[in-house]
Amino acid sequence: MKVALLPGDGIGPEITPAAVRALAELAPDIELVEAPFGAAGIRGFGTPLPDETLRACKEADAVLKGPIGDPEFDAADVRPEQGVFVLRSELGVYANLRPARDAGTDLLIVRELLGGIYYGARGVRDDGTVYDTCEYRPDQVERVVRRSFELARRRSCKLTSIDKANVLETSRMWRRVVREVAVDYPDVELQDMLIDNAAMQLARAANQFDVLVADNMFGDILSDLAAAVTGGLGLAPSASLGDGPGGLFEPVHGSAPDIAGRGCANPSAMLRSTAMMLDLAFDRHDEARALEDAVDRTIAGTPTPDIGGSASTTEFADAVLAALAR
Ligand code: NAD
16 A cells, blocks of 8 residues: 655645654555655746646555645746646546534535636637636536535535525526436435625534535635634645545645744644545555644644644654554
């Protein structure tokens, strides 16, 4: 079994060792193949996703990725973020699962990952107008919606579909496809909700939701909001899945350049992404649960500064390993 390990940029290389230590403890048979990605790829190879890195990802049984991004390249033609979009496309991972939970809330946002405004035509017209277009094919919507119904069925049989059908053509098609797929899932209670209302409801009472499905941009924004109301970005993991085995597992947060190099980043999201990988890519459910429990206990007992404590990244990782050993 092989995992391509992409530590990434900023706090990425600081939080990755926690995941490496947890995997050595829980799944020592899994071989980790480390590869440069993001700004690290640009610096070493002139591209955020070097060929060798892409090959390692495709040959692996799963990909565990730290965050990428570096202010040094914000205005450059070649930027770290471009590599993420290519990697997701190359791996065909269209369903991005973003769980968010705390004492009162336990929800799952399923974000469409390979279409919409992040992939549509963009440019600058002669008169200086700049445009990005949101485009979806019905089959792109259908596969992620079907996946969401399946996931809802394994939870509390409640699905909320997010759109902006009162304004956008793509959203009207999205809603139509959702209705068509719903016929196959009569046991799942479905509601449509406009994105603006959904943001308000999430901020006000996140515990009313179970599974939510949204397009690429709406899902991106809503999942940051869900992370914020359930403890913060440092806690939020994600799994990106296609139709094949494996997948891409990464924290929701970015490279946090404002705290990079200080040794205080919270590795919880990276560790929870590792747990999702053990669970979903390797069917190692007991190990995944053990890691989740160890992280939960460490969040409560040895918190990092972003969640009100003073533990360093290494102290947090030490506490997780100690909890795993118990
Ligand atoms: P960010 O998620 O990096 O940071 C937002 C805030 O959350 C910052 O104050 C940061 O300190 C804090 N934070 C994030 N993760 C944390 C953690 N683990 N522990 C403690 N605090 C944490 O978002 P940003 O500042 O908007 O973006 C920074 C860079 O990351 C940009 O270049 C962006 O493009 C990139 N980015 C990459 C990904 C990815 O790799 N998938 C995702 C989002 C942003």
